[in-house]
Amino acid sequence: MAKIKTIGVLTSGGDAPGMNAAIRAVTRAGICNGFNIKGIYRGYEGLINGEIKPFTTENVSGIIMQGGTILKTARSKEFTTPEGMLKAYETMQKEEIDALVVIGGNGSLTGAKIFAAEYDVCCIGLPGTIDNDLYGTDSTIGYDTTMNTIVECVDRIRDTAQSHERIFFIEVMGRDAGFLAQNSAIASGAEAAIIPEESLEFDQLARFMERGIRKSKKSCIVIVSESPKCGALYYADRVRNEFPDYDVRVSILGHLQRGGRPTARDRILASRTGVGAIEAILQGQRNVMVGVRNNEVVYVPFSDAIRTDKPLDMKLIKVLDELSI
Amino acid sequence: MAKIKTIGVLTSGGDAPGMNAAIRAVTRAGICNGFNIKGIYRGYEGLINGEIKPFTTENVSGIIMQGGTILKTARSKEFTTPEGMLKAYETMQKEEIDALVVIGGNGSLTGAKIFAAEYDVCCIGLPGTIDNDLYGTDSTIGYDTTMNTIVECVDRIRDTAQSHERIFFIEVMGRDAGFLAQNSAIASGAEAAIIPEESLEFDQLARFMERGIRKSKKSCIVIVSESPKCGALYYADRVRNEFPDYDVRVSILGHLQRGGRPTARDRILASRTGVGAIEAILQGQRNVMVGVRNNEVVYVPFSDAIRTDKPLDMKLIKVLDELSI
Amino acid sequence: MAKIKTIGVLTSGGDAPGMNAAIRAVTRAGICNGFNIKGIYRGYEGLINGEIKPFTTENVSGIIMQGGTILKTARSKEFTTPEGMLKAYETMQKEEIDALVVIGGNGSLTGAKIFAAEYDVCCIGLPGTIDNDLYGTDSTIGYDTTMNTIVECVDRIRDTAQSHERIFFIEVMGRDAGFLAQNSAIASGAEAAIIPEESLEFDQLARFMERGIRKSKKSCIVIVSESPKCGALYYADRVRNEFPDYDVRVSILGHLQRGGRPTARDRILASRTGVGAIEAILQGQRNVMVGVRNNEVVYVPFSDAIRTDKPLDMKLIKVLDELSI
Amino acid sequence: MAKIKTIGVLTSGGDAPGMNAAIRAVTRAGICNGFNIKGIYRGYEGLINGEIKPFTTENVSGIIMQGGTILKTARSKEFTTPEGMLKAYETMQKEEIDALVVIGGNGSLTGAKIFAAEYDVCCIGLPGTIDNDLYGTDSTIGYDTTMNTIVECVDRIRDTAQSHERIFFIEVMGRDAGFLAQNSAIASGAEAAIIPEESLEFDQLARFMERGIRKSKKSCIVIVSESPKCGALYYADRVRNEFPDYDVRVSILGHLQRGGRPTARDRILASRTGVGAIEAILQGQRNVMVGVRNNEVVYVPFSDAIRTDKPLDMKLIKVLDELSI
Secondary structure, X not given: OOOOOEEEEEEOOOOOOOHHHHHHHHHHHHHHOOOEEEEEOOHHHHHHHOOEEEEXXXXXXXXXXXXXXXXXXXXXXHHHOHHHHHHHHHHHHHOOOOXXXXXXXXXHHHHHHHHHHHHOOXXXXXXXXXXXXXXXXXXXXXXXXXXXXXXXXXXXXXXXXXXXXXXXXXEEOOOOOOHHHHHHHHHHOXXXXXXXXXXXXXXXXXXXXXXXXXXXXXXXXXXXXXXXXXXHHHHHHHHHHHOOOOOEEEEEOHHHHHOOOOXXXXXXXXXXXXXXXXXXXXOOOOOEEEEEEOOEEEEEEHHHHOXXXXXXXXXXXXXXXXXXX | OOOOOEEEEEEOOOOOOOHHHHHHHXXXXXXXXXXXXXXXXXXXXXXXXXXXXXXXXXXXXXXXXXXXXXXXXXXXXXXXXXXXXXXXXXXXXXXXXXXXXXXXXXXXXXXXXXXXXXXXXXXXXXXEEOOOOOOOOOOOEEHHHHHHHHXXXXXXXXXXXXXXXXXXXXXXXXXXXXXXXXXXXXXXOOXXXXXXXXXXXXXXHHHHHHOOOOOOOOOEEEEEEOOOOOOHHHHHHHHHHHOOOOOEEXXXXXXXXXXXXXXXXXHHHHHHHHHHHHHHHHOOOOOEEEEEEOOEEEEXXXXXXXXXXXXXXXXXXXXXXHHOO | OOOOOEEEEEEOOOOOOOHHHHHHHHHHHHHHOOOEEEEEOOHHHHHHHOOEEEEOHHHHOOOOOOOOOXXXXXXXXXXXXXXXXXXXXXXXXXXXXXXXXXXXXHHHHHHHHHHHHHHOOEEEEEEEEOOOOOOXXXXXXXXXXXXXXXXXXXXXXXXXXXXXXXXXEEEEOOOOOOHHHHHHHHHHOOOEEEOOOOOOOOOHHHHHHHOOOOOOOOOEEEEEEOOOOXXXXXXXXXXXXXXXOOOEEEEEOHHHHHOOOOOHXXXXXXXXXXXXXXXXXXXXXXXXXXXXXXXXXXEEEHHHHOOOOOOOOOHHHHHHHHHOO | OOOOOEEEXXXXXXXXXXXXHHHHHHHHHHHHOOOEEEEEOOHHHHHHHOOEEEEOHHHHOOXXXXXXXXXXXXXXXXXXXXXXXXXXXXXXXXXXXXXXXXXXXXXXXXXXXXXXXXXXXXXXXXXEEOOOOOOOXXXXXXXXXXXXXXXXXXXXXXXXXXXXXXXXXXXXXXXXXXXXXXXXXXXXXXXXXXOOOOOOOOOHHHHHHHOOOOOOOOOEEEEEEOOOOOOHHHHHHHHHHHXXXXXXXXXXXXXXXXXXXXXXXXHHXXXXXXXXXXXXXXXXXXXXEEEEEOOEXXXXXXXHHOOOOOOOXXXXXXXXXXXXX
């Protein structure tokens, strides 16, 4: 393989706070180690269409604390087709981009894995997703910020829940992973969490009700993981039907969970993995995601990182149960 | 009228950040001036049912920065009936409460006005509502905090709106008053606000579209005042139908707008009007709302305060129009 | 006077949160009304040295929520000399700048007043200072944000003060004006404020001690206005000497009071006065500061705005006294 | 050893955000598992003097999000003497406290270790310190919050540093450990950190200057770990002497670093280790600190936890160097 001179960086999929800190780290560590850096706009779309700009340290100045991504992001259907991948590869050749740093979640790293296998290009992934559903890293870039945003929102809602003595079902993001719901429930002192990982037989709402909603407590907060089938509105309706004397409200936190200044921890994770991506390239690593485990930077093969079974710690259910008595 | 010895304080209607600071101010200034203070729970409900507790300075210690209301709040249907008012009056006699300080919004002060007229009791109102729809005071307790909460949420949503280049319709509280929508749109740098005060003929969304959504801008934010008829979901659907190539999203901020630590300004307003309520009683004032106008504490007769025509400053529409080019 | 075609905008003196929102408003409202806008860097220094750049709406995009000033700021000694003013005037002629919008505090507006008198140029001022010491406007741009920053810091310090049962003297900015100290003391529930406006005979610390520090309270917070002679360190030493069994600590908040995202209110004030500056120019106004009084935009002659006697509301001392019992 | 029926809980040493969440977790998990819980006030002082109160779940309601410690805290000299320890032991017998949960840092756990050895009592420690200097746990309760507080302050100071083009030396807590300085420097995008762990020969300030302060950058931020010998003031003076044309400022963040609402992560760590303390007692563990490593709850013998050599990750220096170019 020829020596790598130019590295392209892109953000892809759902945006996450800390992506800018990652772009900054890749750019600065890259330049510091003698590489040219090119910013690719709108994820794989921009790679296909050639929306690309050379980056200097100036381009990433003052962005470490900004939410969102200055490179924009998108979900590219075209990149999932052979024609799209070919165009992307041709852009790389035309722009003389030798390696790609992809900052994104499960879908984006899956794309990188297939692209790298097909065209034998060097792809390095960074775990950029609020969902924390990538395997091989203790946390993903954006997860800590989103968790704190949720907790701050729940703190606010509790003020009004207690004042009016209401039951609130609060729906949070997380797609198929309950990390955000489970952990933000513990952190916010919520009374219960309803998460996709627990089995259907084990009806969480029923269990919660058996324990007696508002037994001694006058108000209560239930965190619900978003779900196409049964989100917060569904559970609120069920409680309203079965317990008509409760004053039940719903809050769907929505897109505000994606934005905001990244926390210290997300900025550090983004900085370390960004520097780690350049080190990986220098070491001749290919097609790995850079993560942090046990406070050490690690390289995780794409196929491991995107395994769909990152397990939720079931002991956390016990923690929530004991602390919400 | 007999000398006032004991003052009851209650919060009523929708909760607002700063209500606790107001309870603290009434209690401490009252005690400081020789009165007994009694806390009445759950608004007029507690006055009817006798949920009342003597308050010392200790009861209000450490609450100035807490959202919600330690006295709880409720909307009382019973208090709108002659029987309910009679019970409330009897509780006052039994508890030897000579004067009532009511912290609440339009509905709560209307209740106080009728009660005071019917039973010749001394009622003093404090403007406690996030809606800013009381006449005679430059601001209401809670309005500044809620506006800052909204602006913080919009700042977050803009991060993701820009990253994905989307149009967001963000629905905010305010009931029949557009203060929150109009001012938070200016403060957040939104592209437009849709408020109930503007006439139907003058279609705000159409005007906004004529000016060309996303003309030069790739993303855009529209703040929508909540409304039973046509909220953010309605406008989003209209845009989706008429402009199918736009990526449109909706965020309904909901109850988190009610909570949170009050801002400095709301704490000061609550403290000054709380002290002002006790001064009003010492001066023999009755049946007035305490407000702050032009940085001076003022007493506003209930009938003036609850006038339904507090006007929105139409010049602000020009400010928003010029600054969102 | 010739028709005004090009407007220069600069920020001068100590920076204040909301200055960027003001630059944005002047630029956009100016362009919207047909003017050319030029950004002048580093205050009057840049006017003297010709550090000037044409501004489009793009230059001020995404800055409404940023602290500091993108135009940089400085205190210019040279501009206080006749030679400096002449150079500044020559730059204006060379750059064809017909009017100047100066965003700054007392010193900066004094400079504008003298310059405007000397060279017959159109100067419009915006009240940009955290100190709130300009006459004719209810508030200055930055004051509300700084007050909230202080209150947030005091909230934090109270946590540790109570846990360790200590007396804290917290020094805040404000130069010769006690607005920040007095109002942040009320808003944070502090036990006392020591401000420059109260007379020396009336020893505030002595009064505070007579009332009995920590009588019933175990911890206590005193807000001290910065002062060359006797700041927080001085008072802490006095208490340590006279009351050796107290555990006394000092916190000097310092420059963090100047930064941070502006509050909703500062952004709105900056937006309204920025639009007002352009309106003033269109109306043929000259040499006035744009302020907001009683919720109306007003034009205040420079000589009035910089009067040194903006009075502190002495009733606020009573509010603080009664509420800290 | 007799069966444990009653558990006492105390906080000791410097307060840290999240201590209340830990008290809540110990209390609720304790009660949930059939123990009696007693709250001990003012750390070991209260154990010596018998300042003790039975705790129900109500006592810890609504405290998960509060900074500081409702149990108060102190550094007890008396407890370091044999007489003090004896008194503490006698109180435990009198109050029938069978086991002690100590929430604190290095000094507090050292005290627990000696006490447990001397009197054969069951002591369980929780890592409650902002300094992150305990061995065997990935993080300590309070560290994440303090790091975020510092980063927020630096974000604010950068606004004014950039506007005025100044060099700021910002002093942060951390005693003999540079974790806070090193990591907050990375997270805030600071240009350098000066930490106690690096050797004296390797003069960090000199290195920083050689690289050229303000080479291309007009403003710069240096984070300095507090130190009795040479803090931020010392370094600022050196730079002022050697580079008199720089505009150098100092900010000592001080006690505000200790307070504030705990972050999600600190609340979760406190909740998990608090539940873990009760599990440890149920399992018959004694004289261990409960920590979290690699996302698993672990028990660390006191003698390991208080080892003084918890190493700073020297790779982080490289991260900071590469990213501040």
